[in-house]
Amino acid sequence: MSAGFLTVVEAGSAQITDLGRSRGPRYGVPVGGALDQRSARIANILAGNDDRAPLLEIMALDAEFIADSDILIALAGTAATLRVGGIERPNEQPVSVRAGETIEVRQITGGLRAYLAVAGSFDVPRLLGSCAPDSVLGFGGRLLAGQRIPLTRATPPILNTNFGAELYRLNVPARPDTTTVEATDGPDIADFADTARRLYEEPYVVSPTSNHIGLRMTGILPERRVQGEVLSRGVPVGAVEVPPGNELLVLHRGRGVTAGYPVLAVVTTTALDVLAQARPGQTLRFRRVSEAQATERARAERAALDALRLRVRSVFTALDALPTSSGRTLS
Known part of the structure; x- marks a missing residue:
């Protein structure tokens, strides 16, 4: 009642x-x-x-x-x-x-x-x-x-x-800091060779096409250095992908459960909350953390x-x- x-x-x-x-x-x-x-x-x-x-x-x-x-x-x-x-x-x-x-x-x-x-x-x-x-x-x-x-x-x-x-x-x-996105290295980081470091060195601007499925960001992108297709597979919430084009994609909670793009990094649970509040046009920077550091931060939170x-x-x-x-x- x-x-x-x-x-x-x-x-x-x-x-x-x-x-x-x-x-x-x-x-x-x-x-x-x-x-x-x-x-x-x-x-x-x-x-x-x-x-x-x-x-x-x-x-x-x-x-x-x-x-x-x-x-x-x-x-x-x-x-x-x-x-x-x-x-x-x-x-x-x-x-x-x-x-x-x-x-x-x-x-x-x-x-x-x-x-x-x-x-x-x-x-x-x-x-x-x-x-x-x-x-x-x-x-x-x-x-x-x-x-x-x-x-x-x-x-x-x-x-x-x-x-x-x-x-x-x-x-x-x-x-937490609302301008910094912490991330761990993803399973395909080696595919990007020395350009992978751009993720942690360059600023990225949130695109107005972002939504609950994923945030799209513009900036100087890492470049995949290997050839061949990536088979569709399960991807986690927070996967940082570099699809063809000129945008970085960070999958959020509305993402599909499978995808076929290389996963450069995975943002932490705390960083997902930061991304949820990011407005179009806002500039963000990624910061590399280890899995142990990410776990410790999640436990502290x-x-x-x-x-x-x-x-x-x-x-x-x-x-x-x-x-x-x-x-x-x-x-």
Whole structure:
């Protein structure tokens, strides 16, 4: 039974997604999901949800929503202005919303994507265990103005009634460098001989033809020095390919599971989040790291998110223990 609805007032370029369908590739289906996985996880953690819970991915354009019940939200990702009931509220913090108040996400700057999570998440259809859109399969898609998204629960306001502010301030791990893309050497790096070093020496500019399937970049490209075709084979998310033409291609989460271009490098999981926020015209540089370094960075990032999760749980547990008059408040 629905606990109410979140109604789309202004859709922009928003969609419902999650961390993707991990079961998809075994069936030839792209993993898909939130392109900036780190920010999606942070938004859900701050809202008290499981990391894989459905949430809203808001790309580039303004969006506005209204809930018909009290809810708790959190916005993470690139810089954006969050307003609730016309009042600006903080990003990367849990924020209470009363029934009937508008939620506005505007002025998305710096990067491309912001993620809006609601405590309890949404009751939405899933395919292979995920609600992530897939245009090839015709599943999901952009939200439309007037669309109503079922909520799974209401959350009474968590406010200090004397000051009208939240009772907490959570420290969120700082974002990584947004201009540097870390990558490990790929299986076909030897095919490029001494020109392979160009990947790590030259700047590359993000092309406007980039999308969720892959980022295309222009610059001085490495050149394949061997002849012959590359047989189609499985390729990972993050593969850096040099197809015929004048662009470098970095495959992202919407990529097909097989391809037939040489793989020069593979970007790290942290770098995928950087690429998710890269705007057309932005200049990026690649930096070589070893597999051991990439693994160490991924573990450190996961540990930081685990620590944030513990802090959020501690805050929510403490607030649940407070005496209440109207919702969870302290007067």
